[in-house]
Amino acid sequence: MNLLGQPLRLRDPLYARVLILKSETQSVAIVSLDLIVFASQKVIAEAKARWGVDQVILCATHTHAAMAPRGLYIKPPAAPDWTRSPKGPGVAVDWPGLSADPWYAATEDKVVAAIGKAMKSLFPARLVSGKGSLESAYMAHNRRLVRPDRVLPLWENPDRRPTQPVDPTVGVLRVDDLSGKPRAFAVQYACHPVALMGAGVVSRDYPGAMVDYLEQELGSDCMAMFLQGASGDLDPYDLHNLRGENRFNISRQAGISLAKGALRVAATLKPQSDTLRPSLRVKESLLALPHRNGTQTTDVGLLTVVINQDLALVAIPGEPFIQHQLDLTAKSPIPNTFILGLAYHGRGTPFVVYIPTAQAVKEGGYGAAECSFLAADAGERLINEAVVRIRELVGDGKPAR
DSSP states (O other): OOTTSOOOEESSOOOEEEEEEEOSSOEEEEEEESSSOOOOHHHHHHHHHHHOOSEEEEEEOOOSSSOOOGGGOSSOSSOOOTTOOOSSTTOOOOOTTTTTOHHHHHHHHHHHHHHHHHHTTOOOEEEEEEEEEOGGGOOEEEOEEEOSSOEEEOOOOTTOOOOSSOOOEEEEEEEEETTSOEEEEEEEEOOOOOTTTTSSEEOOHHHHHHHHHHHHHHOTTOEEEEEEOSOTTEEESOSTTOOTHHHHHHHHHHHHHHHHHHHHHHTTOOOOTTTTSOOEEEEEEEEEEEBTTSSOEEEEEEEEEEETTTEEEEEOSSEEOHHHHHHHHHHOSSSEEEEETTEEOSSBOSOOOEEOOHHHHHHOOBTTTBSOOBOTTHHHHHHHHHHHHHHHHHSSSOOOO
16 A cells, blocks of 8 residues: 555566665665665674675665555554654564565565675766756645745645755766776665655656656666655656556656656766775764754764765755755765665664654645754754764865866
């Protein structure tokens, strides 16, 4: 069943895609899963024990047209407690209804196997990264319409009215083999995949259309993957006004537009001369963040990865508002710095739901007053921590921009 508790029919298959980056001293597995959320200490522990991976980042694309843990249903029998943290390494957090879902356990086994397959398929490679703007074909708007006395939910915006804040940035990480042939192509972008929510189907939504187009253009030897950004308050323009096959066409065209934008960015990128011996550095953080009611704290894990001092990835186990991505980009010393939203690396609570800005909490509204429990400035604390970790990993903190 999906987030609404509806039974689903298969429209297109869901995948787990694994990209492993390995230097002489460190390895990181980035797993993109076509699910609304996914976090598993079992996957991370087994990947480390069986395959020797140092770090695993489980990233959900956040498609709302996929199976959801029962504790995530919009009208569950009991409100899920997302605030609980593991009591120790390898100790599972039993999300409400999660352990009762057979598909979830089966997915864990498949992901562990996929990580093992990727570890056995490593090859010498060069990494290139960059970013560009999709303003000419931007497909998302800020769904919070702030008024002097209240915040209105702007679930759809078919007239394309300007909203703020938004971020039209598309991030690209391309892996080339020694012949220069693309072998992996990861795209980071921030927008809720909700066009097919409520359609009664299993689908990857626009991230799937993006992946399919990229693999068609780049060839069967290249794996494409989508990495969700800070999409906490961003929705696609067209949503509730879509009916019938039109909603699938809109979703598909959005994904193709994103893919074409990513290819335009990639066309400008060239590997640096030293990328055959990449620098891959990682920092883990665990922050005890207070709740908004001030009576308790929740441990929130942050994983910061810096590659060749020109790419930084910050994994956050929740849905940050887009202003956090803009602030991180402005403060980071690294030119290509990207948030991975809904990304769990094994420490702290698996999912902290929405991470609004302090200003948004003052304003209220969905995602700020609702479905959000951390202190008002929790997001700012996470971003500041990420900047500190990036500077530590860089060393001098001043690479060429």
